[in-house]
Amino acid sequence: MTTFNELNISQPIMDALQKMGFEEATPIQAETIPQAIQGNDVIGQAQTGTGKTAAFGIPMLEKINPKERKIQGLVVAPTRELAIQVAEELNRLGKIKGIRSMSVYGGQHMERQIRALKDGPHIVVATPGRLLDHMRRKTIRTSDIQTAVLDEADEMLNMGFIDDIRDILKNIPEERQTLLFSATMPKEIRDIATNLMNSPKEVKVKSKEMTVENIEQYFIEIPEKQKFDTLTNHMDFYAPALAIIFSRTKKRVDEITDGLQARGFRAEGIHGDLTQGKRTSVLNKFKNNRVDVLVATDVAARGLDISNVTHVYNFDIPQDPESYVHRIGRTGRAGKTGEAVSFITPREMAHLNLIEKVTKSKIKRMAPPTYQEAKRGQQQAAADKIRNKIAQLDLKDYQETASELLEDHDSMTVVAAALKMMTKERRNAPVNISSVQPISVKKGKHSGKNNKGRPQNKKYYGQRGQGGRKQNGGRSQGGRNRKGNYQKNRGYK
Numbered sequence: 001m002t003t004f005n006e007l008n009i010s011q012p013i014m015d016a017l018q019k020m021g022f023e024e025a026t027p028i029q030a031e032t033i034p035q036a037i038q039g040n041d042v043i044g045q046a047q048t049g050t051g052k053t054a055a056f057g058i059p060m061l062e063k064i065n066p067k068e069r070k071i072q073g074l075v076v077a078p079t080r081e082l083a084i085q086v087a088e089e090l091n092r093l094g095k096i097k098g099i100r101s102m103s104v105y106g107g108q109h110m111e112r113q114i115r116a117l118k119d120g121p122h123i124v125v126a127t128p129g130r131l132l133d134h135m136r137r138k139t140i141r142t143s144d145i146q147t148a149v150l151d152e153a154d155e156m157l158n159m160g161f162i163d164d165i166r167d168i169l170k171n172i173p174e175e176r177q178t179l180l181f182s183a184t185m186p187k188e189i190r191d192i193a194t195n196l197m198n199s200p201k202e203v204k205v206k207s208k209e210m211t212v213e214n215i216e217q218y219f220i221e222i223p224e225k226q227k228f229d230t231l232t233n234h235m236d237f238y239a240p241a242l243a244i245i246f247s248r249t250k251k252r253v254d255e256i257t258d259g260l261q262a263r264g265f266r267a268e269g270i271h272g273d274l275t276q277g278k279r280t281s282v283l284n285k286f287k288n289n290r291v292d293v294l295v296a297t298d299v300a301a302r303g304l305d306i307s308n309v310t311h312v313y314n315f316d317i318p319q320d321p322e323s324y325v326h327r328i329g330r331t332g333r334a335g336k337t338g339e340a341v342s343f344i345t346p347r348e349m350a351h352l353n354l355i356e357k358v359t360k361s362k363i364k365r366m367a368p369p370t371y372q373e374a375k376r377g378q379q380q381a382a383a384d385k386i387r388n389k390i391a392q393l394d395l396k397d398y399q400e401t402a403s404e405l406l407e408d409h410d411s412m413t414v415v416a417a418a419l420k421m422m423t424k425e426r427r428n429a430p431v432n433i434s435s436v437q438p439i440s441v442k443k444g445k446h447s448g449k450n451n452k453g454r455p456q457n458k459k460y461y462g463q464r465g466q467g468g469r470k471q472n473g474g475r476s477q478g479g480r481n482r483k484g485n486y487q488k489n490r491g492y493k
């Protein structure tokens, strides 16, 4: 255990940490903060949700002089939502020291952005394309930048942003310090990254698995056509408080979202074809619990820190093991527990084995919940709702009508009728999701545009998953118990 006191952090930032409720440094913070404060370049790798933002944020903030209204720190992140979030966390950490961070990303009004930049933020957190745009227009001055951070570095290099990243770094003074962080860092990508840096110290928080151990991981083997019914059955049976569902395409995200809404779930979708306004509003609704289910493409897979996400579903298994790690890492953050459930079609079993092997994690087989179980789950949710109402003890106005009902019918019948009215007959809303090809290990699956220049795939797929099925059958343990807890927490809607 390391306290922040031991890390030579200045008082204003210590005060901010205290205000944020951070008591101890996480391992990646304990290991990288001293290295970075000394001025070293650092490649930091640690599991999802373990505080990498503050690990690079604190040393960057330490170096900044708040009196100089110049951009002294830069963070580059792969998605707009992540840029917004990182800027918010840096603003919290830097507030008492008087350091202002601003996010800059595509899809936002250029003129408005330029005006805000004139206000003189000390740190800019940007997505690569928009950042280059500003650099070309000279609306972002890079000559005073002392620290450059690449958050989710491997993703940006993977996504074909390597040239953009090179261009960005070329424009930043050579004496800069470069910090590079991610939960995953395939060797080939690390080699590319190392070339962009100055003798970086590599800090890898050691763990057996790439995923955090407080995420219980399951898979359900299920034909493509049955995925959607299985999803709603699972959600009825286990009643996740907050869930993210990942799907492979934007079209499927829309279809799943529509389907869930038709079946009475409070769901919204997020993907790259939506306007930025819509993307932001969907994410805010999810954060404020006005939406319980977020359906997303990989645009939401990296870095997003939404507290209390209890379940992550892979409606479609992701192509890369790294993507699996990041997706499921949206739950089980900052020491909390979470559950990940992946739907695997029979032909994708070998791909699942490969993911297990690369991530060194155990993904347990779970039987698909039946429709009967789903209905029972819904009834229990309705019963919980009644229990909560009873606890509130404000039922006097209803007693006269209740006693009239009980004169005509026995209490069992009355309660059963009430429960029936409170539960939804989900199957009355048939839903069709358009099919996609299964991901297979043997086929050359790297032809897709996402796989451009992904040397690490060769490594994985060269090894070839062993195929075959796991025989560790059985349902997730403790579902009912956990379900009870979740329902108490949320008050079923």
Ligand SMILES: Nc1ncnc2c1ncn2[C@@H]1O[C@H](COP(=O)(O)OP(=O)(O)OP(=O)(O)O)[C@@H](O)[C@H]1O
Residues within 6 Å of the ligand: 021, 022, 023, 024, 025, 026, 029, 046, 047, 048, 049, 050, 051, 052, 053, 054, 182, 183, 302, 303, 304, 305, 329, 333, 334
């Ligand atoms: N020392 C700490 N004590 C308590 N909470 C912390 C500490 N450091 C960070 N946190 C909180 O933990 C959560 C996860 O942090 P963060 O988003 O930085 O994780 P990450 O390692 O970047 O994850 P990812 O790989 O998914 O990007 C945040 O809500 C953050 O505020």
Ligand SMILES: [Mg+2]
Residues within 6 Å of the ligand: 052, 053, 151, 303
């Ligand atoms: Mg992060």
